[in-house]
Amino acid sequence: MxxxxxxxxxxxxxxxxxxxxxxxxxxxxxxxxxxxxxxxxLKSLLLTPEEWVPYPKYKDRAGWENFLGTYKNALISEGEKS
Structure with a gap:
């Protein structure tokens, strides 16, 4: 979101x-x-480098589920091939 x-x-x-x-x-x-x-x-609108993360935090499982969406299984399969 x-x-x-x-x-x-x-x-x-x-x-x-x-x-x-x-x-x-x-x-x-x-x-x-x-x-x-x-x-x-303007300062109140801008994110600091610490706040800017283009992906969910490591422990945010729900965030990763949302982020990966329907590609989750395909991405896991591709990763397992390596």
Missing amino acids: VSLKLIAQYFVLAIFIFNNDCIAQTAVQRNILHKITNEQN
């Missing part, structure tokens, strides 16, 4: 990239990101 915090991060990143493209094309700085948020708000 994608968290709201992760979606917000992608949104902020997309705005940042879009803003940089606009600056490069028009040579006019518009400060779009600066207008919609501040440093404190």
